Structure formats: C-alpha cells, structure tokens
Amino acid sequence: MAWLTIDREKPIPLIRQLFTELRANILRGDWQAGQKLPSTRKLAEELKISRNVAVDAYEQLYAEGYIESRQGSGYYVSAGIYLEQHARHGTDAILSISEASTDSTTSTIDFRSGVPALELFPRTTWGKIVQRVCQDAPLSAFGYGRPEGRLELRQVICRYLYRTRGVQCRPEQIVITSGATQALTLIAKVLLTKGSSVVIEDPITQDIQTIFKATGAVLQPVPTDDLGLVTEQLPGTEAHPPSFVFVTPSHQFPLGGTLPIQRRLQLIRYARETDCYIVEDDYDSEFRYDSAPISSLQGLAEERVIYIGSFSKILSPGLRLGYLVLPTELVERYQNAKWFSDLHTSTLDQLSLATFIEEGHLEKYINRVKKLYRKRRQTLVHALERTFSETRGFRILGASAGLHIVVSFAGIHFTPELLEKLSDAGVRVYPVEEHAICPGRHTDKLIIGYGNVSEEKIEEGVKRLYSVLSF
Ligand SMILES: Cc1ncc(COP(=O)(O)O)c(C=O)c1O
Structure with a gap:
C-alpha cells in the first residue's frame, strides 16, 4: 500500500498517523463512497504494524463518520465525505504546516x-485499568472527595514506600497532590510567610526557588558538591532559624550527588538543634544504576522530614500525580491547604494509579x-x-x-x-x-x-x- 506512509521516527502515535493518512485519502476522493477498505489484518501485514493499530485507526474513522461498518463484511467509505479542490489545498496546507513544525522540533x-x-x-495497561475503574468504582468516586485523597491510593503508596524507600508512615500521614510542584506550593503556603528563611541547596531547580520566594521568604543558599549538600556549610545554629532545609538527597538536582550517611545525620542534627523541618524532594530516586536505591532521609527522622514523591519521572508528568508524607502534627494544616487549593486531585486518576501499583504494574x-x-x-x-x-x-x-x-x-x-x-x-x-x-x-x-x-x-x-x- 504505497499510498500510505507510516514514519516510526515521528513523535506522533502510529494510530494517529494511520488515521490521518486514511482520512486524507477519503477527503481527497482517492477512496470513493461505498468503496471497501482493506481488512485490518491485510493493512497491518502490509504496513508492518500491529493489528491493534489498524483496528484502532479504523474505529476512530468509524467514530468520526468517515467509514461505516457492514455486518460481517468489513468497513466501507461513507457517502458525502469528498472535499472539493479548494478546501483540499487548505487541508494540505494545514498538514504540511503541522509536519513542518514537527520536523523542525524533531531535527533539533x-x-x-x-x-x-x-x-x-504503558498505554494499553493504563487504558484498561482506567476503563475498569470507571465501571467498578463506587458512586462516591464521582462526587466530591477528601482533600488528602483516596485511602486506597494512600495505602498502596505507604506499602510501596516502605518496601522501596524505607519510608516509615501510615496512610493518615499522606496527602495526594498534583505532582511534586503542588506539594512544594502547599509547603510554601503552610510554612512560609514574608521574611521566613529557607536553607536550600545551591544550585537547585529555578522553579523551586520561585515557588519559595513568591511567599516573601528569603533563601539561604548552601553550596553542593559531588556528594550533595555541603553540610559543614550549613548556617550556624545561633543564626535566625529557618522554617525548613530543602534537599534532594537521593539525587541532587542538578549536580547529581547522593548525600552520604554522615551528611544526612549532620543535617538531621542541625534540624533538631534549630527546631526546623527538612523537606526531602525524592523526585527520581528509583533510577539508580550502580546500586539499589538509597534509603530515604525520612526513614531516619520521621518527625522532622516532609517527604515529597512524584509519579512524573517513573510514569508520566502528564498524569500530575504526586504526594506528601508529613509528620503527624502537620497533616491537618496540609489537608486544609490542599482543600483551599483545588479541593482534591481527580478521584478516578487516583483509583487508577492505586490499581496500577497494587497489581504490580508500576514496579x-x-x-x-x-x-x-x-x-x-x-x-x-x-x-x-x-x-x-x-x-x-x-x-x-x-x-x-x-x-x-x-x-x-x-x-x-x-x-x-x-x-x-x-x-x-x-x-x-x-x-x-x-x-x-x-x-x-x-x-x-x-x-x-x-x-x-x-x-x-x-x-x-x-x-x-x-x-x-x-x-
Ligand atoms: C527536583 C525536582 N523536584 C520536583 C519536580 C517537579 O515534578 P512534578 O512533575 O511532580 O511536579 C521536578 C521536575 O522536574 C524536579 O526536577
């Protein structure tokens, strides 16, 4: 089928590419009303794609009315779909613009x-779970939920964190957020006011600096080296105490160091002496290549550490799912802050993720x-x-x-x-x-x-x- 081109290098899903090609054929009138489409099996064989891709592309064409199905006989081009010459140029122009822009982004x-x-x-697995959750979820899942998120998800996160990161917590200590970014925003809202001080790794993600500074807080940068925060350079304990120390101890962003145990203990001692919290941003700790993942700081000082986790790196940033693990005395304030922010994170997404983890797909x-x-x-x-x-x-x-x-x-x-x-x-x-x-x-x-x-x-x-x- 020389008239159909599928390009695996393009950042466009194959289903979308095939659908667009087939639709263009129909709109141009290359395929006329009543003409039978090749079977999905034949199409898949010729284009060397999976049959599911062909089935999904046909289903999309069918859903949008370009083709119709005849019982036991296959798909046929619907009547009245032809677009005249003038409009056809328009269509071509749009296609070439979108391709040009794709090309220019892919060439860089x-x-x-x-x-x-x-x-x-994992589109297929995730898609099936979403569908199942939608069918089976209790009615409560479609109404307003609790700000801290669904218990089902908090329970599986608790077990997952204990197993993989040595985090010690109960589901009651977790608040589900829209990614680590919202967790950081909630921390800023609850713990910072104008003039508060934050001890923070330098360098550190620009976005995180912006979130903290937006409250009027003052950043006290502490340099990082190949091992992470240089704890010897923490401010003196007699200085104005910070609200918290912000660290990325598993994998410092951006320099990449892993904080050794001696520095972790020194940091915890500092937090105890100044009576401040430690915010541990554990954004991508699962990906360690030379050893098993390093245990969390939270597991060493549950009462001092606010732990942030995210599913952005281990699954997809598009899902916008993350969480906070909090010392018990802070839980209620964060539930209130989350409620003020957006009531709660989408319940169906939370339940899908809980199922995805519970059934072992995440690991x-x-x-x-x-x-x-x-x-x-x-x-x-x-x-x-x-x-x-x-x-x-x-x-x-x-x-x-x-x-x-x-x-x-x-x-x-x-x-x-x-x-x-x-x-x-x-x-x-x-x-x-x-x-x-x-x-x-x-x-x-x-x-x-x-x-x-x-x-x-x-x-x-x-x-x-x-x-x-x-x-
Ligand atoms: C250090 C660090 N923390 C947090 C985030 C935000 O992640 P999320 O997508 O969960 O909001 C990022 C994003 O890249 C990051 O680099």
Whole structure:
C-alpha cells in the first residue's frame, strides 16, 4: 500500500498517523463512497504494524463518520465525505504546516532533563485499568472527595514506600497532590510567610526557588558538591532559624550527588538543634544504576522530614500525580491547604494509579524503563568520553542515577550566545548556572537529560555539541 506512509521516527502515535493518512485519502476522493477498505489484518501485514493499530485507526474513522461498518463484511467509505479542490489545498496546507513544525522540533535534539521515555508509557495497561475503574468504582468516586485523597491510593503508596524507600508512615500521614510542584506550593503556603528563611541547596531547580520566594521568604543558599549538600556549610545554629532545609538527597538536582550517611545525620542534627523541618524532594530516586536505591532521609527522622514523591519521572508528568508524607502534627494544616487549593486531585486518576501499583504494574514498568535508561546513559557517557577525552577539564558528574548527567568543561562559559550557537547547530542543552542562587560558580557546566532521547539521537547530539565546542 504505497499510498500510505507510516514514519516510526515521528513523535506522533502510529494510530494517529494511520488515521490521518486514511482520512486524507477519503477527503481527497482517492477512496470513493461505498468503496471497501482493506481488512485490518491485510493493512497491518502490509504496513508492518500491529493489528491493534489498524483496528484502532479504523474505529476512530468509524467514530468520526468517515467509514461505516457492514455486518460481517468489513468497513466501507461513507457517502458525502469528498472535499472539493479548494478546501483540499487548505487541508494540505494545514498538514504540511503541522509536519513542518514537527520536523523542525524533531531535527533539533533536545537534551531537556526530567522528561521520561514518553513512548514507553504503558498505554494499553493504563487504558484498561482506567476503563475498569470507571465501571467498578463506587458512586462516591464521582462526587466530591477528601482533600488528602483516596485511602486506597494512600495505602498502596505507604506499602510501596516502605518496601522501596524505607519510608516509615501510615496512610493518615499522606496527602495526594498534583505532582511534586503542588506539594512544594502547599509547603510554601503552610510554612512560609514574608521574611521566613529557607536553607536550600545551591544550585537547585529555578522553579523551586520561585515557588519559595513568591511567599516573601528569603533563601539561604548552601553550596553542593559531588556528594550533595555541603553540610559543614550549613548556617550556624545561633543564626535566625529557618522554617525548613530543602534537599534532594537521593539525587541532587542538578549536580547529581547522593548525600552520604554522615551528611544526612549532620543535617538531621542541625534540624533538631534549630527546631526546623527538612523537606526531602525524592523526585527520581528509583533510577539508580550502580546500586539499589538509597534509603530515604525520612526513614531516619520521621518527625522532622516532609517527604515529597512524584509519579512524573517513573510514569508520566502528564498524569500530575504526586504526594506528601508529613509528620503527624502537620497533616491537618496540609489537608486544609490542599482543600483551599483545588479541593482534591481527580478521584478516578487516583483509583487508577492505586490499581496500577497494587497489581504490580508500576514496579514491572520501572524495571523495564530502567533497562532502557541504563542503555541511554551508557551511550551518552561513552559518546561524550570518546569525543571529549582530549578536551582539557572535561568531566562527567552525577551519572549514577536519574535521567540526566552534568558535564563540566573547565574554561568554557556557557553564555546565552554560546547556547544559541548550540541551538543553531541543532542541539539543545541546559546550563547549570540557570539554577544557581549565587551566580558564577557553575558557568562551565551543562545539564544533559537523556530519558526521552533515543540512542541514535544521543550520538548525533554529542557530535553536534562537539561541532560547536571544538572551535
Ligand atoms: C527536583 C525536582 N523536584 C520536583 C519536580 C517537579 O515534578 P512534578 O512533575 O511532580 O511536579 C521536578 C521536575 O522536574 C524536579 O526536577
């Protein structure tokens, strides 16, 4: 079927591509009213796609009225679908614009960090669970719910966290949020006012700085090194006590360090002496490549730590699902804050996720994607080492975990002009300096995310990086 083209490299699902191609044939009049469509089996064989893709594309055409089904005989083009020449040009123009824009985005290799492998999202399993939950959920699931979220989900998260992260908690200590971002916003609302102080890793995600600063709080940056927060440089305990210390101890963002136990204990001692909380952002700790995931800080000091978890990296950021694990005395204040914010997170999404975890799909999925990330990480590290081993001051940091690494090129400053040159060469990389609170220390470092970049593109991206940096 030479008239149908399917491009596996395009970031458009195959079902959508096939549907669009078939629809274009019908609109152009290449397929006339009453004409029989090939069987889904034949179509799948010819295009070397799964039969489900063909069935789904036909069902979409059927649902939108382009084709009709005749009992036991297959699908036929519906009557009156032909679009005249004038409109046809319009359609072509729209298609070519959307393709052009897709092409231009695919031709640039984007090493944005924190994006998981979107193409691996378990659509079929998730879809079946959503359907099942929708059929079986009690009536209460369709009404207003509790701000802390469904007990079913809080119970499975509790068991999951204990098993995988050593987090000690009861379901009553959990509040379900719309991702870690909402958890951070709720923390800011409950614990910060104008003039509050937050001790925080430097560098740290720009967005997190913005969320805390929006309350009028003052950030007290503490430098991070290859191991994470440099606890020796925490402010003196006699200084104005902070409301909390913010850390990413499993995998510092962006530098990638893992906080060693000695520093963890020092941090806990500091929090006890200053009577403040520790906010532990555990955004991607499942992905460790050289050892088992590191136990949480929360498990060492349940009464001091506010633990943030997210399903954005281990499943999909589009789901917007995360949670807070709170010391008991804070629970009620966070339930109120969540209620004020958006009443509660979507109940059907919560129940679907609970089922997904309970039936073992999450851990199976994590194991599957971890293999892929390990390969992508290896490809990236090898390509960088091969290409830049002769470059003075070249160093890779934080490669043992997560979905990104940091590369330092001593002597090179990643100015906006240099980043633009890289972008013009078709490779998008992100400067660590963008996340610095005290400027000037990290101008030679780049964040390179690999979670959502194929091995082929990683190789090509490193070549493009070299083409600019070698001059
Ligand atoms: C350190 C860190 N915390 C939290 C988040 C936010 O995650 P979410 O998508 O769950 O809001 C991110 C996003 O990349 C992150 O890098």
